[in-house]
Amino acid sequence: MKVITIYECECCGETSVDKYRIMECESSHVSVIRVGKSRYDSNDGYAFKKYPRSIRVDFSDGKSLWYEPFVKGVSLEEAAVPTEIDEG
Numbered sequence: 402m403k404v405i406t407i408y409e410c411e412c413c414g415e416t417s418v419d420k421y422r423i424m425e426c427e428s429s430h431v432s433v434i435r436v437g438k439s440r441y442d443s444n445d446g447y448a449f450k451k452y453p454r455s456i457r458v459d460f461s462d463g464k465s466l467w468y469e470p471f472v473k474g475v476s477l478e479e480a481a482v483p484t485e486i487d488e489g
């Protein structure tokens with residue numbers, strides 16, 4: 402009987418028997434540095450009065466994205482729409 406070791410990226414779940422491939426995968430992901438401003442929308446009914454329509458997230462590579470949850474009929478995970486912030 403052979404024992405097979407499988408490595409898994411703790412960020413995205415990719416698996417491989419090649420440890421270095423997974424180490425490279427893990428180092429390719431950026432980290433959340435800060436969750437910043439939230440935008441609410443008073444004209445958009447209940448959902449976005451209570452919860453933010455968009456949230457700014459700053460990442461370890463220096464980029465920031467606005468995330469917007471929630472499109473009708475789509476799950477929250479599928480609906481997250483990152484939008485790059487151009488501050489230049």
Ligand SMILES: [Zn+2]
Pocket residue numbers: 410411412413414415426427430
């Ligand atoms: Zn990964």
